[in-house]
Amino acid sequence: MATTGTDMSRMREMNQLSIVWALRGHPPSTVTELARRAGLSRPAVDVLVQALVVDGWAEVEEPGGSSVVGRPARRFRFRATAGHVLGIDIGVHKILVMLSDLEGSLVRTVRRPADPQAAPEARLAAVDGVIDEVLRDAGMTPGDIWAVTVGVTGPVDATGRTTLSTPLPGWRAADPAAHLAARFSCPIQVENDCKLAAVAERWNGAAQDADDIVFLLAGLRTGAGLILDGTLRRGHGGAAGEIGALKAVRWLTAPGHLESCPGIPATAAPGEAAAWVFQAARDGDRDAKAAIRRYTRDLAVGVAALVLALDPQVVVYGGGFSRSADVILDPLRRELAKHCLRLPELRASTLGDESVALGAVRLALDEVDSRLLSDGLAAPAAPRR
Amino acid sequence: MATTGTDMSRMREMNQLSIVWALRGHPPSTVTELARRAGLSRPAVDVLVQALVVDGWAEVEEPGGSSVVGRPARRFRFRATAGHVLGIDIGVHKILVMLSDLEGSLVRTVRRPADPQAAPEARLAAVDGVIDEVLRDAGMTPGDIWAVTVGVTGPVDATGRTTLSTPLPGWRAADPAAHLAARFSCPIQVENDCKLAAVAERWNGAAQDADDIVFLLAGLRTGAGLILDGTLRRGHGGAAGEIGALKAVRWLTAPGHLESCPGIPATAAPGEAAAWVFQAARDGDRDAKAAIRRYTRDLAVGVAALVLALDPQVVVYGGGFSRSADVILDPLRRELAKHCLRLPELRASTLGDESVALGAVRLALDEVDSRLLSDGLAAPAAPRR
DNA sequence: CTGAATAATGCTGAGCAGTTTACTAATCCG
DNA sequence: CGGATTAGTAAACTGCTCAGCATTATTCAG
Numbered sequence: 001m002a003t004t005g006t007d008m009s010r011m012r013e014m015n016q017l018s019i020v021w022a023l024r025g026h027p028p029s030t031v032t033e034l035a036r037r038a039g040l041s042r043p044a045v046d047v048l049v050q051a052l053v054v055d056g057w058a059e060v061e062e063p064g065g066s067s068v069v070g071r072p073a074r075r076f077r078f079r080a081t082a083g084h085v086l087g088i089d090i091g092v093h094k095i096l097v098m099l100s101d102l103e104g105s106l107v108r109t110v111r112r113p114a115d116p117q118a119a120p121e122a123r124l125a126a127v128d129g130v131i132d133e134v135l136r137d138a139g140m141t142p143g144d145i146w147a148v149t150v151g152v153t154g155p156v157d158a159t160g161r162t163t164l165s166t167p168l169p170g171w172r173a174a175d176p177a178a179h180l181a182a183r184f185s186c187p188i189q190v191e192n193d194c195k196l197a198a199v200a201e202r203w204n205g206a207a208q209d210a211d212d213i214v215f216l217l218a219g220l221r222t223g224a225g226l227i228l229d230g231t232l233r234r235g236h237g238g239a240a241g242e243i244g245a246l247k248a249v250r251w252l253t254a255p256g257h258l259e260s261c262p263g264i265p266a267t268a269a270p271g272e273a274a275a276w277v278f279q280a281a282r283d284g285d286r287d288a289k290a291a292i293r294r295y296t297r298d299l300a301v302g303v304a305a306l307v308l309a310l311d312p313q314v315v316v317y318g319g320g321f322s323r324s325a326d327v328i329l330d331p332l333r334r335e336l337a338k339h340c341l342r343l344p345e346l347r348a349s350t351l352g353d354e355s356v357a358l359g360a361v362r363l364a365l366d367e368v369d370s371r372l373l374s375d376g377l378a379a380p381a382a383p384r385r
Numbered sequence: 386m387a388t389t390g391t392d393m394s395r396m397r398e399m400n401q402l403s404i405v406w407a408l409r410g411h412p413p414s415t416v417t418e419l420a421r422r423a424g425l426s427r428p429a430v431d432v433l434v435q436a437l438v439v440d441g442w443a444e445v446e447e448p449g450g451s452s453v454v455g456r457p458a459r460r461f462r463f464r465a466t467a468g469h470v471l472g473i474d475i476g477v478h479k480i481l482v483m484l485s486d487l488e489g490s491l492v493r494t495v496r497r498p499a500d501p502q503a504a505p506e507a508r509l510a511a512v513d514g515v516i517d518e519v520l521r522d523a524g525m526t527p528g529d530i531w532a533v534t535v536g537v538t539g540p541v542d543a544t545g546r547t548t549l550s551t552p553l554p555g556w557r558a559a560d561p562a563a564h565l566a567a568r569f570s571c572p573i574q575v576e577n578d579c580k581l582a583a584v585a586e587r588w589n590g591a592a593q594d595a596d597d598i599v600f601l602l603a604g605l606r607t608g609a610g611l612i613l614d615g616t617l618r619r620g621h622g623g624a625a626g627e628i629g630a631l632k633a634v635r636w637l638t639a640p641g642h643l644e645s646c647p648g649i650p651a652t653a654a655p656g657e658a659a660a661w662v663f664q665a666a667r668d669g670d671r672d673a674k675a676a677i678r679r680y681t682r683d684l685a686v687g688v689a690a691l692v693l694a695l696d697p698q699v700v701v702y703g704g705g706f707s708r709s710a711d712v713i714l715d716p717l718r719r720e721l722a723k724h725c726l727r728l729p730e731l732r733a734s735t736l737g738d739e740s741v742a743l744g745a746v747r748l749a750l751d752e753v754d755s756r757l758l759s760d761g762l763a764a765p766a767a768p769r770r
Numbered sequence: 771c772t773g774a775a776t777a778a779t780g781c782t783g784a785g786c787a788g789t790t791t792a793c794t795a796a797t798c799c800g
Numbered sequence: 801c802g803g804a805t806t807a808g809t810a811a812a813c814t815g816c817t818c819a820g821c822a823t824t825a826t827t828c829a830g
Contacts, residue, residue, distance in 0.1 A: 006403075010576065011786095012786090014390075018391075022787095031808080039390035040789095043810090044787080047788090069797070069806070071798095072806080155696075184734060209623075235697065237727050239727055242693050243693045245693050304631055305628060308629075308630050309625065311540075311619075311622050311624040311625040311627070313621035313622075341627055396817095397815080425817080426817060427778090428781090429818075431779075453827085454776050455777030742803090
């Protein structure tokens with residue numbers, strides 16, 4: 001614990017930050033309200049917030065129709081558009097780019113299908129194209145972006161590479177951070193998709209109230225992201241949550257139970273077989289229900305391992321299959337109960353397939369915040385690496 | 386992130402704390418050295434440290450034989466004896482109580498064997514006896530103790546009970562925190578033994594350099610404690626690390642491979658069978674080596690689950706069997722390699738069976754520190770709950 | 771033994787940030 | 801139009817840190 005000494009300029013910086021924190025996430029506020037929220041006196045807040053306005057971090061909203069007696073107060077608002085961040089999901093089948101302001105409001109979202117077989121260079125070129133489109137639509141340049149976070153499939157090491165394993169063809173040698181660094185001078189972060197989705201569910205999704213979360217990204221592949229004590233846990237080498245690699249955990253073969261269900265029309269594409277099974281189960285099909293039971297039985301072993309290892313409050317079921325959570329959660333819960341000491345809540349994702357990109361946005365915003373805390377508030381500007 | 390406003394008195398408090406932090410863990414220091422460490426000016430440090438001396442947090446060491454030219458500097462030292470904490474290990478076979486000063490130096494350690502069959506009341510009475518002995522030897526009263534942490538076997542919930550499971554007879558209904566609260570008015574914490582041992586290994590043991598640690602408490606029972614990003618993780622219900630409850634993980638039966646090893650003398654007590662096998666393996670006995678292989682094969686499944694779930698930097702092998710780590714680590718490492726994506730370092734505990742009590746001391750000290758950070762430095766006194 | 775050299779201490783004034791208090795300004799309502 | 805109410809603002813005050821300089825205690829050379 002390295003408590004470091006403080007002088008008065010640092011104190012002012014901290015107080016200015018506390019005003020920023022009091023402004024954000026609230027409707028436009030009067031000086032009095034800010035003073036109460038930040039625990040400072042009115043005159044002090046007045047001076048600080050004026051400085052924030054001058055620097056461009058805040059803006060005044062001239063008083064509207066105030067229905068109370070007395071002199072109407074100026075209301076100050078955090079200038080969320082002072083900076084923007086990008087959250088990018090590079091998936092096997094799609095590329096999703098989100099542009100967000102500093103408060104997390106999405107300015108622009110563009111989704112493009114991707115060729116599952118595309119080589120890394122082609123995939124990254126496609127990403128560049130989507131980014132260009134987003135920036136053009138928003139009238140921005142790369143210099144306006146303060147942080148970029150990219151979600152990819154597979155465990156991500158400290159350099160932003162996925163050297164251990166990934167289903168994206170050729171991707172083990174790819175270096176998306178280096179690729180983006182050529183265009184963006186701001187901090188660039190690459191992160192595993194499951195981890196980002198977990199972050200998103202805690203931010204805006206199904207687990208906003210929980211501090212200990214296991215997120216399952218369930219689809220034709222299965223992965224997990226872990227949030228403990230409110231913070232994403234990556235593990236020493238960035239490979240936390242890769243319980244699916246354990247042979248005793250049948251995550252690799254679990255979705256096969258769905259695809260091998262009797263009755264699937266021969267015309268169904270590989271990705272559609274599972275959806276057919278889920279629909280059939282909803283309609284009461286016995287074979288489909290049995291297939292789901294087999295799927296959840298295999299899935300539950302790995303989930304139980306995570307639950308027993310981490311004792312989370314909530315397990316969020318997300319990913320492509322989460323649309324069919326209505327027919328999966330109950331069987332899964334029953335299977336889990338057989339293994340666990342204490343059963344956590346089991347919830348369905350509310351963010352669907354936008355969770356990865358949303359989590360990327362959140363992590364990029366966190367990066368901006370941590371720069372603010374360490375470097376203080378100079379006039380708003382894109383941080384450099 | 387609730388950044389709160391700061392005024393000048395709070396700033397002084399923080400600076401005083403930063404002086405305390407700069408004093409602790411260093412040899413007696415001059416004002417100049419403190420100023421450098423705390424990032425403050427000499428005059429400021431001078432005033433602050435004098436106040437600390439007046440309040441009893443620090444003491445002056447009159448200059449000894451200084452061999453340098455010039456006026457000899459006063460040297461200040463953290464008054465570690467201003468307060469003390471207790472770390473208590475309530476084991477199945479032993480009770481271990483450690484009295485430590487605020488710097489973590491052990492003042493007094495007393496170990497007593499315990500009856501494995503003792504009922505909770507008898508066990509707690511025995512604990513009281515050991516505590517009395519420790520306090521008497523040190524010339525202290527319960528009022529001199531600032532924090533108490535107790536280690537017990539089994540997952541501990543938020544109230545300090547072990548309602549889920551524990552091998553201590555009748556202990557599920559026991560409430561050691563309430564029992565101790567009758568005598569101590571300071572904060573009392575109950576924690577799982579594996580978790581405490583993990584804390585100790587990071588503090589003073591085999592994993593001081595690591596932030597992500599899986600600690601194995603291996604003996605006739607097997608358990609785990611997790612440290613992630615430098616902090617003990619308890620899980621939402623305090624049951625993190627209980628991977629041994631998973632049926633696919635054969636931790637319950639793993640030690641049986643050792644006890645059923647052919648060649649064990651019939652005279653050996655149950656607890657000594659394992660030790661005999663380890664010694665026989667050292668001497669080259671094939672059966673013993675095979676038994677160890679079977680043991681590590683079963684152990685490795687659960688360890689691999691933890692490693693894959695958390696991706697730690699280090700796995701520490703501790704507990705009763707850790708004395709025989711020389712014949713266990715290599716086979717275990719080989720088995721682990723079969724399961725894991727990335728093999729963490731595997732190390733033997735250096736604290737042996739004192740780790741639980743030491744971890745309890747560390748957690749009690751952490752409790753004191755967090756009180757200091759939140760309540761500030763009044764004159765040193767035992768905090769109340 | 772004395773005085774120069776050295777290094778730490780202690781003191782004083784300047785500067786800065788936030789608080790308190792009192793006063794002025796703007797609006798609503800009767 | 802005046803009183804009530806609330807917001808903004810100026811001045812005095814407190815408390816803190818810092819820089820610089822005088823003071824003090826010690827060593828060492830002559």
